[in-house]
Amino acid sequence: MTSTSADTSPEAVDIRTSAGWFHPLAALLLLALAVRLPLAFWPNVNHPDEIFQYLEPAWRMLGHDGIVTWEWRDGIRNWFLPTLLEGPVKLGDWLAPGGAGAFIVARLAVALASLSIVVSAWFFGARISRTHAIVASFVAAIWFELVYFAPHTLSEPLATALILPAALLLTGRLTRNRLVIGGALLALALVWRFQYGPAIAVIALGPCWKQWRNVIPMVAGGLVALSLSAMVDAAHGVVPFEWLILNIKQNLLQDRASEFGVSSTIVYLGYESVIWSGATLLLLCALWRGSRHVPLLVVAAIVNIAFHSAIAHKEYRFIFLSVVLLIIAAALGSADWVQAMRTKPAWRRWALPLVAGGWALISLTLADASGPMRDNWMRGTGMAQLAAQLRDDGELCGAAIYVTSYHLLPGRERLVGGAPLYAFQLKDPLASGRLPDLAREHEAAFNRILAPPETASELPSGFSRRACAEMGRDGAACIFARKGSCDAAAGGSFAINDVLVRMNY
Structure with missing residues (x-):
């Protein structure tokens, strides 16, 4: 389910031989940091979960008091992410005692983790051409939805930061090490956001589509990650993976999540059509063009949206993985336009600046706090x-x-x-x-x-x-x-x- 264009393009390059391209990638990573890190200090909250399900438990692990919500009383949350965030929370409280530092440093750490998406976008593009690498990573660095979610301590962006590099490893030229590491990353993402399971399954099936023997090293890597999660559970005195059973029982069987709101099946399409606004048609055209380069990512994105559409309680953040996968595919499609424009001498010099500038302009326009994103920027x-x-x-x-x-x-x-x-x-x-x-x-x-x-x-x-x-x-x-x-x-x-x-x- 991978594109053959990586084998035919004269600009195509294997990941192992792309070390010479790290200078532009470093510049793009600096750009990504420049637009992400300041937002860690902006005290907006996309959803209460980022505080009460992750930062508050990490704070309590340090011996402090805190608010305990029903999810923790009923045992439907696992301790992996709070345990991971304990270090940044402790460091932040040491640097700026009183709570604010703990909040900010944790958000800085999560924003840094989001850079894996930018790096992954680069190498997905590098399999096609240098132009595709630059455009894909540039878009991943500046697209407003990716930037907005980067500093939020939520399971969706953190799981996505693992799934993208896993998808990179499990496509293209496979090796045993890549299968093991990719399997471990997917399993860890599954622990952090088990609702992404159907999309993760699509990505895991990719390398096994024709060679089922690839399942063995992938499962081996996954078992290592799951064992680590089990040890974290046990260290906190709970039965490993009991939280998963209880979560499914509460939210899927007893429909507890519906108490917090029920939406129609097509609401996610409505979310994106409002947020993307007038750029929706252009983005869909680029996505259609780019889907041939990364069909597995597009299928995973669609499966993820379809699964979450079947659940009564819906929130914009739930499909963050799909947004990332679709935007990267659209960016790759727009890089095709750059190459097409370069065949005309009058456009050769301006093709890349025009397309990159167009992405930046659209992103800035849609991110405007006076538009549909205002509530997101100001909430909390x-x-x-x-x-x-x-x-x-x-x-x-x-x-x-x-x-x-x-x-x-x-x-x-x-x-x-x-x-x-x-x-x-x-x-x-x-x-x-x-x-x-x-x-x-x-x-x-x-x-x-x-x-x-x-x-x-x-x-x-x-x-x-x-x-x-x-x-x-x-x-x-x-x-x-x-x-x-x-x-x-x-x-x-x-x-x-x-x-x-x-x-x-």
Whole structure:
């Protein structure tokens, strides 16, 4: 299922003989770093999972307190990614104590991991020509969706950062070492994001399509990675891979994920048609042209979209792997256009700059924060702004969340630096219909409240409004403060984790 053009093009080059091309690749990697690393400091959150499923558990591994969500209480998450992130979180907290450093350094590490996509794109292109290598890696370096997700500590971009080099190793000229390493990378990606299993299966079947003996070294590499995952599970005192069984039981059999939203089967097509906007037709034309170079990647992308379309709960991030595979294929197709333009003397010098410039212009236009991507760029920044003020508040001794979703929080330790955190939520069975009274009854436990501005009249009389920030579609939230100390014993059963247990969140 690999293209034969790699064997016929006069510019084609094998990976093992391409060492002389590392200078332009290094320049493209520097470009990728220049557009990715600053975003690690931008405090947007694509989804609460990047905090509560990965950074918070890593933070707790260092002996700190934190918010524990239902996924961890029910044991449906594995410890591999939090364990991997423990080092960056620890380093970040040492460099900038108080939570912000732990957040930033972890995001920097993930952004660096995303460079594997840029490198893989280069070598996929290098199998065709130098031009294809430059265009593919340039697009992987600057395309706005790839850049946006690069610093987010989510399983989708991290698994994709493994799947791309694995796909590179398992196509082209196969060796035993490439099969072993490729199998290990795919197995590790499967542990990190098992929902990518169908797409991973497509890539794994590629080298076995005609030579089933290739299965043996690939499986051997995969077993090494799975053994490593099992050891991580055991080190945390849980039965290896029990999380996988429990996850399937909760989300697929009991349909727990549907509680967080249900979308139509074709919603992913709608997502991309909105995000790609007026460039959709041009991208599809390039993709059609490029699919002949990397048919296996395109098939894997389509299978991944089809699988996730069959699941009721859908989110844009779930198909990140497909976006990456399709964009790389489209970039390779556009490199064909460069070569076609070069056959005309008038266009020979300008073909590559025009196509590369076109990709850059489209990417910048679609990434514009005033367009469909605005919510993605801004999500979570308002609460992060308030969290930073609370972290720097020397008089803070306890904080409460009042009718403000904990999902908006950037994590307990980042929010209050270890001070007790309480919650008064509409869905709490213990607080139903009595929120204002309960807030007044327990006000001695906290001297700061995060609440929507319109709820000011419901709060205890001693609290006055300070800073406010917009939460996008979730309205606004403000810090309300009172003078004086806190009595933790007055918090009763409204500590954040107790409330989450009652709400089954």
